[in-house]
Amino acid sequence: MEFSDPKGIYQQIADRVQEQILRGIWVVGDQIPSVREMAVELGVNPNTVARSYQALVERRILANQRGRGFFVTEEAVSSIVQTLRNEFLEKDLPKIIKTMRLLGIGPEEIANHFHGNETNPGEDTDET
Amino acid sequence: MTSSFSVYRLWSLMRSDFLAERRALTWAAGILIFTVLLMSLQQMQWGQMDYSMHQKLYGYALFIWGIFATSRAFRVVHDPTRNEAYLLLPASSLEKFFARLLPITVGIGIFLPIFFFALSAIVESVRMVIAGTSLPLFNPFNSEIWKLYGYYIIIQAPFFLGAIWFRRFNFLITSFAIILFYLLLAIAILITARITIGATEWQQLHGQNSLQVPETGAINHYDYLNFGIAHDLFHQLLTTNWSFLATVFWIVVALLPPVLWWIAWLRLKEVQVDHGVQ
Amino acid sequence: MITSNKIGKMIEFENIQFGYKKKTLFNGMNFALESGQIYGLLGLNGAGKSTLLRLLSGLLFPQEGSIRVLDYDPVQRNPSMLSEIYMLPETPHLPTLTDKNFVSRMARFYPNFDSSYLESLLKEMSVPRGQILTSLSLGERKKFHLAFGLACRPSVMILDEPTNGLDIPAKGQFRKIVAEALAEDRILIIATHQVKDIELLIDNVLILHEGNFICYQSLSQISSAIRISQETNRPDSNSEKLLYTEPSLGGYTAVWADTETNGEHQDLELLFKAAITNPEKFTQFTSGVHKL
Numbered sequence: 001m002e003f004s005d006p007k008g009i010y011q012q013i014a015d016r017v018q019e020q021i022l023r024g025i026w027v028v029g030d031q032i033p034s035v036r037e038m039a040v041e042l043g044v045n046p047n048t049v050a051r052s053y054q055a056l057v058e059r060r061i062l063a064n065q066r067g068r069g070f071f072v073t074e075e076a077v078s079s080i081v082q083t084l085r086n087e088f089l090e091k092d093l094p095k096i097i098k099t100m101r102l103l104g105i106g107p108e109e110i111a112n113h114f115h116g117n118e119t120n121p122g123e124d125t126d127e128t
Numbered sequence: 129m130t131s132s133f134s135v136y137r138l139w140s141l142m143r144s145d146f147l148a149e150r151r152a153l154t155w156a157a158g159i160l161i162f163t164v165l166l167m168s169l170q171q172m173q174w175g176q177m178d179y180s181m182h183q184k185l186y187g188y189a190l191f192i193w194g195i196f197a198t199s200r201a202f203r204v205v206h207d208p209t210r211n212e213a214y215l216l217l218p219a220s221s222l223e224k225f226f227a228r229l230l231p232i233t234v235g236i237g238i239f240l241p242i243f244f245f246a247l248s249a250i251v252e253s254v255r256m257v258i259a260g261t262s263l264p265l266f267n268p269f270n271s272e273i274w275k276l277y278g279y280y281i282i283i284q285a286p287f288f289l290g291a292i293w294f295r296r297f298n299f300l301i302t303s304f305a306i307i308l309f310y311l312l313l314a315i316a317i318l319i320t321a322r323i324t325i326g327a328t329e330w331q332q333l334h335g336q337n338s339l340q341v342p343e344t345g346a347i348n349h350y351d352y353l354n355f356g357i358a359h360d361l362f363h364q365l366l367t368t369n370w371s372f373l374a375t376v377f378w379i380v381v382a383l384l385p386p387v388l389w390w391i392a393w394l395r396l397k398e399v400q401v402d403h404g405v406q
Numbered sequence: 407m408i409t410s411n412k413i414g415k416m417i418e419f420e421n422i423q424f425g426y427k428k429k430t431l432f433n434g435m436n437f438a439l440e441s442g443q444i445y446g447l448l449g450l451n452g453a454g455k456s457t458l459l460r461l462l463s464g465l466l467f468p469q470e471g472s473i474r475v476l477d478y479d480p481v482q483r484n485p486s487m488l489s490e491i492y493m494l495p496e497t498p499h500l501p502t503l504t505d506k507n508f509v510s511r512m513a514r515f516y517p518n519f520d521s522s523y524l525e526s527l528l529k530e531m532s533v534p535r536g537q538i539l540t541s542l543s544l545g546e547r548k549k550f551h552l553a554f555g556l557a558c559r560p561s562v563m564i565l566d567e568p569t570n571g572l573d574i575p576a577k578g579q580f581r582k583i584v585a586e587a588l589a590e591d592r593i594l595i596i597a598t599h600q601v602k603d604i605e606l607l608i609d610n611v612l613i614l615h616e617g618n619f620i621c622y623q624s625l626s627q628i629s630s631a632i633r634i635s636q637e638t639n640r641p642d643s644n645s646e647k648l649l650y651t652e653p654s655l656g657g658y659t660a661v662w663a664d665t666e667t668n669g670e671h672q673d674l675e676l677l678f679k680a681a682i683t684n685p686e687k688f689t690q691f692t693s694g695v696h697k698l
Contacts, residue, residue: 008629008672009606036586043581044606045444046588051626137485137515144511148501209499215465218489218515397483401465 009044013052018061018080021072030072032062059083137219141227160189161247168251172259182248182266186240187276191283194236198284199299201228202292202396211401221397229288229389237277241268285385289392292399416441416476416562416593417462423470424461431457431617434471440698441561442590446604446625447597448678449614455597458614459564463491476561489516492560496567498551500539505550508539516558524557531579544571552580556587563587565596569603577603605674610698613681620681620689622697629672631695633664649691650680663691 020026032038035053039046053070056062061076073079100110146153164185171178178184204214219227248266256262267273290302417439424432431454439445449455460466462473464480464487473480478487500508505528513519528535531549539547548571555563565584569577584607588594596604611628613621621628632649638657641648650661661673661680681688 008626010626039585039588040582042606043578043585045609046585047443047609048606048626132484134485140514147503147507147511212460212465212493212495213499215483216463216488216491216493217512218485220485221483223485398467400467401460 010048010052010055013038013042013044013049014056017052017056018084021061021076022080022084026072028072028074028076031069032072034069132220133222138223138226141217141219141223142231145227145231156193157243160185160193160243164247164251168255172255179263181263182244183270183272186244186266186273189244190236190240190276190280193240194232194280194284195287195299197232197236198287199291199302201232201288205292205396205399206295208402211399215399215401221393225389225393225396229392232284232288233281237280241266241273244268281385282381285388289388289395292392292395413441413591415439418474419462419471420473421471422461422468422473424457424466424468432468433617435617435619437612437619437622438698439593439595441593442588443609444584444588444594444596444607445610445612446601446608446674447595447612447614448599448601448621448681449597450682453614454617455614456566459493459566459595459597462562463493463564464488485515489518489558490561491564492555492558492562493564494548494551494555494566494568496570497544498547500547500551502538502540504538505533505535509554512554513558516560518559520557520559523559524553527553527556527583530583531576545573545576548572549576549579552583556583561592563592563594565594565598567598567600568596569598569600581607601675601678605672608674611674611677613678615682615685618689620685621677621692623692623695624698625672625674627696628677628692631663631691632677633662634673634676635660635662649688650676650683652676652679663694 017026017032020032026032033041035046035049039049042049053062053064057064057070059079060073061079062070063073064070100106164182167181167185171181204210214224217224244266245268248263252262252265286306287299287302290298290305294301415438419435419437422432422435423430424435447455447458457466461468462475462480464475464483467481476487476490478484480487503511509521509524513521528550531553533546533549533553534542539550542550548568552565552568568584569580572580580603584594584596596608598604608625610624611621612619636654636656636658637651637660640658641651641660643651647663648660649663651658653659659676661676
């Protein structure tokens with residue numbers, strides 16, 4: 001896995017965990033890889049992984065069971081979706097709208113693409 | 129394991145050195161065997177018998193091999209590619225010191241007599257078969273052998289110190305330093321003798337070409353280089369207590385190796401890596 | 407497994423004075439390194455990185471001040487301390503021995519030596535076995551030495567330019583192995599110019615410049631205090647908050663001192679360049695960021 005700068009690695013590790021949960025690879029109650037396993041897999045500092053996990057625990061996406069490891073909570077998916085939704089609406093959407101305005105693309109054109117895409121077999125449509 | 133000395137670590141160090149030097153040791157032993165065989169063959173051919181051949185060869189081997197090995201004992205310390213690993217090796221300076229000192233003192237002192245005894249036994253039995261005659265075997269318990277060994281230890285010590293002290297050419301520098309030291313010592317003794325003994329005896333001494341001080345004879349108290357200091361004491365020492373002086377001399381000589389070794393150990397403790405950045 | 411006395415300050419420099427001949431390098435240096443952390447020691451050639459590492463391992467003696475490593479004075483070269491320190495030099499000068507003979511000679515000096523760990527590391531990095539070590543390539547020798555050093559299970563592991571000579575897959579393996587090697591009772595110090603290779607590994611950034619630390623901070627803290635931006639026009643170099651700027655594809659990349667940014671903007675290479683291009687300004691900036 002390559003990390004794109006300049007986003008902090010610790011944020012990227014958190015993103016990765018969230019993506020795995022969203023895609024249903026890790027489901028509620030699953031134990032996710034330990035800090036050490038994750039650090040070795042990614043070749044990053046274990047302390048950084050620990051900080052990422054801690055941040056996810058604070059957001060109630062993960063639960064830390066002392067001595068046993070980190071588990072996916074029941075509210076994980078909804079919490080992630082909520083955060084990502086907000087992020088999308090606040091950060092990404094304004095950029096898209098700005099570009100649309102620049103290029104003269106109207107909402108109808110986007111809607112057509114949006115509905116057209118839905119009929120295609122997407123890779124994660126069956127999960128969400 | 130105590131922190132500053134453990135027999136296990138000392139043994140590990142010597143084992144490691146031995147494994148590293150295995151090839152060089154095999155070569156040295158091979159050259160020795162070859163030389164002894166060659167000399168025996170030569171003697172057989174000429175029909176001459178040198179009854180102390182083995183003992184002489186032992187002496188040469190002891191000094192040449194011993195001093196050579198001594199001069200190389202701390203090469204690793206002066207080698208910038210290896211000294212860091214050597215200094216970081218988990219063993220104390222004392223262990224590292226003994227690991228290098230013991231093989232070239234005790235080790236060689238035990239190995240060479242055994243080696244020469246075995247070698248002489250082989251060579252002489254061959255000679256017996258071929259020529260029908262043989263030389264006496266090398267006797268490790270001959271007092272001459274151990275006298276030679278004593279001299280070796282005395283001479284080896286300054287070279288051991290030189291090996292740790294001087295970065296390069298330590299054999300040459302040490303040899304030069306020893307010669308220089310004895311020259312200076314001789315000059316100092318001569319000057320002291322000249323001042324304390326006085327002109328009359330000096331002439332007598334000079335004439336006799338030795339340090340034998342005459343038993344009798346007037347001592348010129350008013351000689352211009354005679355300061356009168358310790359005059360009588362020296363005179364007495366030189367005339368009546370010659371054996372006492374000789375004893376003092378040998379005590380000093382016998383103390384020299386331990387003192388030089390000790391300085392070498394202090395030096396090893398303090399050695400730092402030379403660093404590219406100046 | 408973990409002994410409590412090994413956790414906390416493991417290395418401490420107090421008022422260290424050191425120089426070569428006429429040139430003073432360290433003038434009253436003070437710092438402490440804690441266990442369970444990976445430190446990236448950065449600096450240009452001649453900045454004092456190697457000298458610092460040699461002082462802490464007892465290869466050089468300070469002219470003044472005191473150094474404590476695992477509660478030992480490195481100058482004493484206590485075997486117990488030495489067996490807890492492993493220094494991997496940039497170029498390993500391994501003896502003309504096979505791997506097996508090397509291990510049988512050396513491992514006995516390290517009471518914690520773990521031969522099954524060595525085996526697994528050598529396998530993981532696919533180091534050829536049964537050969538004379540000097541006949542291996544530089545990369546293979548470095549991998550072998552790294553594996554051996556880690557298998558000695560030292561408390562202090564010093565790596566000098568560990569990724570120099572490693573190919574790209576080996577660099578990936580290196581990161582995994584180092585990540586795995588970090589433990590609560592251990593310190594890893596990586597001195598390097600190859601800033602990119604260790605960016606993901608280190609907790610703390612120590613940048614040496616002319617014998618002084620111009621950066622002595624945790625990477626996350628220093629990363630939170632900067633902002634990296636892409637500018638179309640060259641930013642005003644007089645701007646107080648501008649730490650560094652360099653031409654990039656779309657214009658200029660600028661590094662700003664900006665604690666207001668949210669999140670970490672981590673680019674160790676830019677940070678390092680910023681530090682050595684303008685040490686005075688950078689020192690001023692880091693003095694405002696929480697130190698280790």
